[in-house]
Amino acid sequence: MEHALNQRVPKGGGQPTLQAQPPRALLRVIHTLDTFAEQTGWVVSWLIVPMVIAMVYEVVARYFFSAPTIWAHDVSLMLYGTFFMLGAAYALKQRAHIRTDFLYNGFSVRWQAFVDTVAYLFFFFPGLVIFLWYGWDFFYDSWRLKEHAITSPWMPPLYPFKAVIPVTGALLLIQGVSETLKSVYALVKGRWP
Template sequence: MFSSFLSRFIQITDHFTEWLGKTIAWLTLAVVLLSFSVVLLRYGFNLGWVAMQESVLYAHGAVFMLGAAYTLKHDGHVRVDIFYQKFSAKQRAWVNLGGTLFLLLPVCIFIFYVSVDYVLLSWEILEESKEPGGIPAVYLNKTLIWLLVLTLSVQGLAEIARNLLVIYPKTTPPSDSISTAEKE
């Protein structure tokens, strides 16, 4: 019963994270096109708009902040795996569980804690760009910090559930939600 709940939670979280990651990936194309346009307009036509330049920064920030959970889901974060690559699936699950519980989630809590005043103040004053002609929504950009924490924490909980199902295999995790590390 509990393992079916965990499996369902993993499926829902993985589905959302997959959708978000693929959606956000399109912003990389926007970053490239906007960057190209900024350079072309600036050096080719001696034109430029601060809002256009800032939009590149906003989109770039969104890609990193909202793409972190997708990267976690696909086991794409940096890892020194001298020993890890030789571990069994159960040993890897223990390492991943410990890393998530003692590193990932505490860092997410810390990031949220230190950013509360920063983001709330920005919303309170509806912070705008300091540059004339800039984007008048800096508070939305700063909110990406909380979205990073939210998406990364929820995906972290899914990783905890996935690793628990590997460690205590009464039922196997859903086939579409097994991380790449467990497939090897």
């Protein structure tokens, strides 16, 4: 059985110090949630391919054959929206969302963790609950009515596109739990797991 302490030798030599390692169960949960975000990000990234194909098809059809489509704009718009929304959890995992790094990076690890923990608990999760609640209603009403776009001659169904809203909320919730666990650990231990 492995011991939860790890020996570290200080810079410049000297006696090794014992430093506690994160509990295995915590690391396993964080790793599982982060891996899920990585994998969904990879899958979602492939949505760029059909979007580019639709746009190239439209350009070629329109400018080389004078035969524009009625569907390419809608498809590219919906795919881009889906790509953007479903990629949000991956961006959260990669720490790619906007933050005031010029202030944040100057903080100690504990202060960074404190800011992150407070932000997740008091802003991120409450906002996400509202997003999920209204997003689900928005999707459910669209699905129940079998809503179609009325602004396009193609009139594509909108309910599959609107399903992206609650799915995005669920993905962000999952990754938010991982980020909060990392922040709480860093707040307590003074280092990131």
